[in-house]
Amino acid sequence: MEYVTLDKIIKDLKLEVIHEADNIHDIKITISEMNRPGIQLAGYFESFAYERLQIIGNVEWRYFDNLSDDRKLKIAEMLFSYPIPALIICRDLDVFPEILKSGKEKNRTILRTDLSTTKFINHLINYLDEVLAPEITIHGVLVEVYGMGILLMGKSGVGKSETALELIKRGHRLIADDAVEIKKVEDDIRGTSPELIRHFMEIRGIGIIDIERLYGVSAVKQWEFIDLVIELEFWDEEKEYDRVGLDEEYIDxxxxxxxxxxxxVRPGRNTAMIVEVAVRNNRQKLLGYNAALALDERVKEMMNMRKNV
Incomplete structure (x- = not known):
C-alpha cells in the first residue's frame, strides 16, 4: 500500500480525537517515520520534518509547560503553521489551551493516547511498516512445514491444495489457500490469507472445507515468512529434471x-512426503550442509585417488 489515511490510523490504533481537521479523510501518511518536535518547541524550525506525524511525550510536555503563556501561544502558532498530518499527545497528558486554540485556527488534527511514548511509537512504527509494506497477491498455497514457510505454486489442478491437505494431516499448518497476500517487511517477505477466505480450502470433488473446524486451531496460522517456493508441475516425460541438486534456482x-x-507430479508419487524432505534438506543447507555438494566432493576425491594409483 502506498499510503494510509489519517482516519484509518485513528480507527485502527484507537486514538482519542481532541480536534479533527476538516480534511482528515484526505490526509495521507506515506512513510513510517515520525517526529518528536522537542527542538521545534524550543523555537527552531529549520529542517522541520513537518510531513511526519508529530509525537508529544512527557519530556516535550514538561518543557512546554514551563514556558510563559505568550511563548506557548507563539510556539503553537508556529508549529501549526506547517501542514503537519496530526499532533499526537501520549500518556493521556492534558492538552494545553494554546495547543488547542492554534490547532483549531490552523485546521490541524490533535490526537491523544494513554500509552507511554516509547510503547506508542513502537506500536505506530510496527503498524505503519505493516500497512505501507509493498505487497502482491499470488495464486498458490502457503503452509508452514517444520517451522518454515513453504509457498506451493503451479497450474490449476496440479494438486496444490491436496498436497497441503496431506501436509496438514501430517501435523503441519495452513496459512493460505488459493490466494496468498505477500508483503515485504524490511528484508523479509511474509504471506497471509485474505480475511474473507482465511482457513478455508477448496478440494475438487468435495468443495469448500474449513480447516480450523475440521482439524482444530493448531492446524492453521495467520501468517508466515516465506522461506522456500516449490512449484508443482505435471510430469513431462521429455523434460530432464534435476536429479542431483547442484544447480540452485531462485525466484524473485x-x-x-x-x-x-x-x-x-504424477500418480504414485507422495508429493507431501517429498515436500517434507525438501524442507528438511533446505534447512540443512541453511545450517551449512549440502548433501549434493558433499557427494560431489566424495566423487572427486575417489577420482583423484584412482588417478594417483
Missing part, C-alpha cells in the same frame, strides 16, 4: 530472492 518476490524447487 518483491525484490527478495527465495530458493525455488520444481517438483514433477
Amino acid at each position: 518476490i518483491l525484490g527478495t530472492r527465495v530458493p525455488k524447487l520444481v517438483i514433477p
Whole structure:
C-alpha cells in the first residue's frame, strides 16, 4: 500500500480525537517515520520534518509547560503553521489551551493516547511498516512445514491444495489457500490469507472445507515468512529434471530472492512426503550442509585417488 489515511490510523490504533481537521479523510501518511518536535518547541524550525506525524511525550510536555503563556501561544502558532498530518499527545497528558486554540485556527488534527511514548511509537512504527509494506497477491498455497514457510505454486489442478491437505494431516499448518497476500517487511517477505477466505480450502470433488473446524486451531496460522517456493508441475516425460541438486534456482518476490524447487507430479508419487524432505534438506543447507555438494566432493576425491594409483 502506498499510503494510509489519517482516519484509518485513528480507527485502527484507537486514538482519542481532541480536534479533527476538516480534511482528515484526505490526509495521507506515506512513510513510517515520525517526529518528536522537542527542538521545534524550543523555537527552531529549520529542517522541520513537518510531513511526519508529530509525537508529544512527557519530556516535550514538561518543557512546554514551563514556558510563559505568550511563548506557548507563539510556539503553537508556529508549529501549526506547517501542514503537519496530526499532533499526537501520549500518556493521556492534558492538552494545553494554546495547543488547542492554534490547532483549531490552523485546521490541524490533535490526537491523544494513554500509552507511554516509547510503547506508542513502537506500536505506530510496527503498524505503519505493516500497512505501507509493498505487497502482491499470488495464486498458490502457503503452509508452514517444520517451522518454515513453504509457498506451493503451479497450474490449476496440479494438486496444490491436496498436497497441503496431506501436509496438514501430517501435523503441519495452513496459512493460505488459493490466494496468498505477500508483503515485504524490511528484508523479509511474509504471506497471509485474505480475511474473507482465511482457513478455508477448496478440494475438487468435495468443495469448500474449513480447516480450523475440521482439524482444530493448531492446524492453521495467520501468517508466515516465506522461506522456500516449490512449484508443482505435471510430469513431462521429455523434460530432464534435476536429479542431483547442484544447480540452485531462485525466484524473485518483491525484490527478495527465495530458493525455488520444481517438483514433477504424477500418480504414485507422495508429493507431501517429498515436500517434507525438501524442507528438511533446505534447512540443512541453511545450517551449512549440502548433501549434493558433499557427494560431489566424495566423487572427486575417489577420482583423484584412482588417478594417483
